Amino acid sequence: MKPTSIREMLYEPPGPAARKRISILTWLAMAALVVLTALVIRQFAVTGQLDARYWSFFARATTWRFLGEGLLTTLEAAVTGAGIAFALGFLMMRGKLRKNRPLRFISAALIEFTRGVPTLLFIYFFFLVVPQTGWKLSAFWKITLPCAISACGVVAEALRSGVNAVPRGQTEAALSLGLTDTRLFYKVVFPQAIRFVIPSLIAELVIVLKDTTFAYIVTCADLMQNAKVLISNYDAMLSVYLVVAVLYILINYLLNRLSDRLAAGSGRTGAGRSAV
């Protein structure tokens, strides 16, 4: 049987001596990890952070309903933002693949601009400058729009790499059948391209979701903001922030798992996935 990954490839089946060594090291490593965990728990106990008053309110339904409301806003902002990013990214991708030179240049410049500027700068722009122009935006849009704008360039590049991955023969066949450029794109190329890039689009949704954590700047009642209310109600900073961080990690982990599974299914990895 051929090994599936380099991880399995790196070592040959161990002999008796190596097996013994590995099992000793395994026990040592296990012991070290247990000691490390114990030290962390001890630090919690010593500083009194394991007291019931810091954790008991998590048994109440109201706590979870409140966190759930925040989470819903977070998800709503993330999905809306990702949707807008997809629409903008699609337009920019179309622009960059046109023959028209100025249009191509503008699209390329917009892609580089949105990819090279941190989300926080866009958020501060919507928070500090947009209200001065008299454009009244709700807190929800003040966080959703900047997150969408900062994601759209990456989406455009992901879509473009998907379009480029469609075999040339498809375009040639469609042209020889007499399809117009528009029909060629929407009926033949794009449906195949989108299948390639779904994993990177999900990875992008994770990035938008992470960016919405900055909603506290514009005081939008997302998960993080609701966590702050809980903290002031129960005077429990550490436990609430830990639980919220775990919630964020779990959601993003599940989304990434979904993306990996879809990538494995389509035989392609999430190409062009960007970090952080």
Next chain:
Amino acid sequence: MSISNLLSQYGDRYVQALLTTWKLTAFSFTAAFALGVFITVLRVCPIRPLRSAGDFYVQIFRNIPGAALLILLVYALPYLKILFSYGACVLIATSLIPSAFCSEHLMSGMNTIAPGQIEAARALGLTFFQMIRRIVIPQALRSTVLPMTNLLVATMLTTSLASQVPLRPMELTGLVSYINTRAAGGVAAFAISAALYCATALLIGLAGSLIDKKVRILR
């Protein structure tokens, strides 16, 4: 305020902010890279608990939002009597998160190595660590120049987290919000910072593709 007004009034501060952003980026990326290599070695070593610990580390820091991590470090850790300065908190956050992505890139870079390489190394009698150090990591690094370039840009964008704590000197994002809360800097104040960010990102991208052309292994 117009751009020329802003530059005459805050010009030195913009230069200082740009240098701060560069410094934060350079430090974070170096730390993230070293950590990423270390974690990757853990993830491929034959000792199962260490492997799982490496995987766990990557999943945590790949999935935690930067703001959540920074808030934990700044506001929650003091309750455990673990105190870091603001600057240290920012650097820890901007190093840990990219380190997880660095390890992911190295893992996928490793997967491009042909199994024959490992077999050849073994036939030559290299030990496990010799093989990792001389065969696996150099090849994995050479095929991950472009992802690492993207990671460097992403690390630069992550350093904008520093604007969330009162850190002096300010970096590019912090400076803009500072200018805008004191005077109406308007669009121009943002445009300058954005241009500096973009220029840095373009430079990194250019350098990355040059290096990639030099070291990429053509297969």
